[in-house]
Amino acid sequence: MSITEITASQLQEMFQAGSEHLANNAEYVNSLNVFPVPDGDTGTNMSLSMSTAAKAVADTTKEKASEVASIFAKGLLMGAWARAEIAGLFYRSCFAALLSQLRVSALDLS
Numbered sequence: 001m002s003i004t005e006i007t008a009s010q011l012q013e014m015f016q017a018g019s020e021h022l023a024n025n026a027e028y029v030n031s032l033n034v035f036p037v038p039d040g041d042t043g044t045n046m047s048l049s050m051s052t053a054a055k056a057v058a059d060t061t062k063e064k065a066s067e068v069a070s071i072f073a074k075g076l077l078m079g080a081w082a083r084a085e086i087a088g089l090f091y092r093s094c095f096a097a098l099l100s101q102l103r104v105s106a107l108d109l110s
Contacts, residue, residue, distance in 0.1 A: 005105050008065045012057050015072050019054035023047045052079025
C-alpha cells in the first residue's frame with residue numbers, strides 16, 4: 001500500500017517522531033558541529049527547538065494537515081534556540097501554500 005496523502009494526525013505523529021529522533025541523537029549532531037564555530041551545541045539547540053514545536057502540535061485537534069504544519073512552524077519559530085529561528089521562518093513560508101488543504105500530498109511537500 002502506498003501512501004499518497006498525509007492527514008493531520010499522521011503529520012502530528014511525524015513531527016513527534018522527528019523530534020524524538022533528534023533528541024536521541026543530539027550528542028551525535030553536536031559532534032558534527034564545526035561551522036561556523038565548533039561550539040558543540042547545535043544538536044542540543046536543534047533538539048530544544050524541535051521539542052517546543054512538537055509540543056505545540058501534540059494536543060491540537062485541527063483536522064487540516066496544513067493547520068498542523070502551520071502550528072509546528074510557529075512553535076519552531078517561537079521556541080527557537082540559537083539560530084534555529086531561521087528554520088522556523090523557512091518552514092512557515094513552505095507551509096503557507098498549504099493552508100487550505102485538509103490532506104497534504106507528496107507533491108505538495110515537494
